[in-house]
Amino acid sequence: MTPAFGGTLERLTVELSWITLERCGPWTAPLWLLLPALSTVSSRSEWQPLAEAVGDRRQLLSFDWPGFGESDRDAIPYSAESMGAALRAVLERLGRERGQRITVIAAGHSTPIALGQAAAWSSRWQKFVAVAPTWRGPLPTMSGWPPQRFGWLRNLVMLPLIGPLLYRLNTSLPVLRLMLRRHVWVNSAWLTPERLHQQQRLARRPRARFASAAFVSGGLDCTTDPHWWRRQTAMLQCPLHVVVASEAPPRSRGSMQQLAQDADQVTFIPGRLDLHQEFGALLAPKLLDG
Numbered sequence: 001m002t003p004a005f006g007g008t009l010e011r012l013t014v015e016l017s018w019i020t021l022e023r024c025g026p027w028t029a030p031l032w033l034l035l036p037a038l039s040t041v042s043s044r045s046e047w048q049p050l051a052e053a054v055g056d057r058r059q060l061l062s063f064d065w066p067g068f069g070e071s072d073r074d075a076i077p078y079s080a081e082s083m084g085a086a087l088r089a090v091l092e093r094l095g096r097e098r099g100q101r102i103t104v105i106a107a108g109h110s111t112p113i114a115l116g117q118a119a120a121w122s123s124r125w126q127k128f129v130a131v132a133p134t135w136r137g138p139l140p141t142m143s144g145w146p147p148q149r150f151g152w153l154r155n156l157v158m159l160p161l162i163g164p165l166l167y168r169l170n171t172s173l174p175v176l177r178l179m180l181r182r183h184v185w186v187n188s189a190w191l192t193p194e195r196l197h198q199q200q201r202l203a204r205r206p207r208a209r210f211a212s213a214a215f216v217s218g219g220l221d222c223t224t225d226p227h228w229w230r231r232q233t234a235m236l237q238c239p240l241h242v243v244v245a246s247e248a249p250p251r252s253r254g255s256m257q258q259l260a261q262d263a264d265q266v267t268f269i270p271g272r273l274d275l276h277q278e279f280g281a282l283l284a285p286k287l288l289d290g
Contacts, residue, residue, distance in 0.1 A: 001070050004045035005052070007060070014089045015082070017072035020044075021090070024051060025059035030126070031098060032287075033090070034062040037108030037132075037274065038083070038220055040171065040179075040212045041202045042068040046107065049280025057288060063090060065110075067211025075158065075207060078214040080222040083113045091121050101126040101238075105287065107276045109134045109215070111259075112222040115232035125238040129287060131276045132245035133259055134252050135229050137218035138183075141251055147218025157213035167209035176200055184274040186247050226255070233262045241265040241290055243283065245275045265290055 001009050007024030022044055032054075034047045044062035051060050064071040066086050067078045076082075094102060103126045106114040111133035122128060134141075139150050157163040169175070176199055180191055203212065214220050222228065233240055242263040244256045247270050260266045267286050271279045 004043065004062075005048040005060070007051075012063070012089055012093060014066060014086045017066060017074055019063050019066055019071040019086055019089075020069065021061060021063040023059065023061045025054075026056055027059060029057060029059045030100070031059045031061060031094070031102045033094065033102055033104045034060055035087070035104065035106040035110035035114060036062060036065065036068075037276070038065060038068075038110055038113070038215050039108065039184075039273075040216065041176075041199045042211075042215075043202050044069060045202075046274065046277040047280070049277055050284050051280075053281040053284035054288065061090075061094070065211070067214070068208070069202070069205075073205060073207035073211065075210055077154065077158075078211045078219060080113060080116070080220050083110075083220060084116050087113055087117060088121075091117065091124075095124065103127045103129065103287075105129040105131060105276075106133070107131045108273055109137070109220065111135070112229050112232070113220075115229050115236075116222055118232050118235040118237075122235070123237040125236075127239045127241060127290070128236055129241040129243065129290075130259060130263075131243040131283065132248060132252075132271065132273050133229075133242065133256055134273065135221065135223070135226070135255060137221055138216050140218040140221065140224075146224045147221050150217035150219075153217045154213050154219055157209050163209060167213070168204070171200060171203040173197075173200060176203065183249055183252075184272055185278050186270065186272055187278065190278055226258075229259060230262055233259070239264040241267070241287075243267045243269060243275070243286075245269060245271045245273060248272050
């Protein structure tokens with residue numbers, strides 16, 4: 001395992017598997033829990049630009065979701081419930097360590113996972129920040145169909161021979177380049193050959209296809225109800241800050257603006273679905289000042 005933003009690595013057992021955590025910054029500083037966006041290339045390394053900009057002004061902790069990055073990537077049917085179990089385990093660990101409230105910063109599709117914990121945990125949060133939040137996986141968003149319609153795809157990817165072949169085609173450089181340029185990053189110069197190959201290495205880690213297919217097909221969606229997450233915000237016992245990606249695809253941007261109606265603070269940044277990485281240096285002072 002390698003530090004993604006110069007921190008100390010830890011492991012945490014969750015339901016017979018383990019997840020990788022990384023922590024940096026002084027123990028005396030307020031703590032920010034950084035949740036990576038769930039995606040084919042999900043990794044705590046997404047937060048590296050923001051971590052550099054924040055420096056020692058905060059203690060930062062992030063982790064790789066089950067099935068992604070350097071956490072266990074078991075051949076199991078991943079779900080929103082399994083992601084929620086991982087987040088609860090992290091929150092419980094932090095609760096034992098620290099008496100003061102923490103700030104939870106969720107990127108992209110990790111927002112509904114965090115909101116699912118609002119009723120039980122948000123009384124211990126200083127603030128909840130949703131950065132370019134989304135609530136549906138790519139295929140349900142594009143088609144309008146519920147995740148159940150794509151169960152066949154998840155089952156296909158689980159198969160031993162055809163599954164790896166299909167996934168390899170879907171994570172080829174041309175496919176990744178198209179996906180990243182259309183939905184993830186704004187600046188074409190950001191998508192260097194080195195960064196593109198780095199994203200492919202993330203996507204092609206051994207057994208990475210199981211959690212990735214679950215995300216793409218909606219298997220990690222908390223709900224099929226577009227109003228669900230607004231009801232969850234009503235359970236928050238802390239301020240809500242929504243960061244809207246003003247260059248996001250129209251449907252995703254519409255969902256962000258819908259959630260922003262319930263926010264105590266709204267910030268617009270000219271990014272897409274991965275603005276916390278591409279514009280981490282711009283996002284950091286807005287969160288520090290907020």
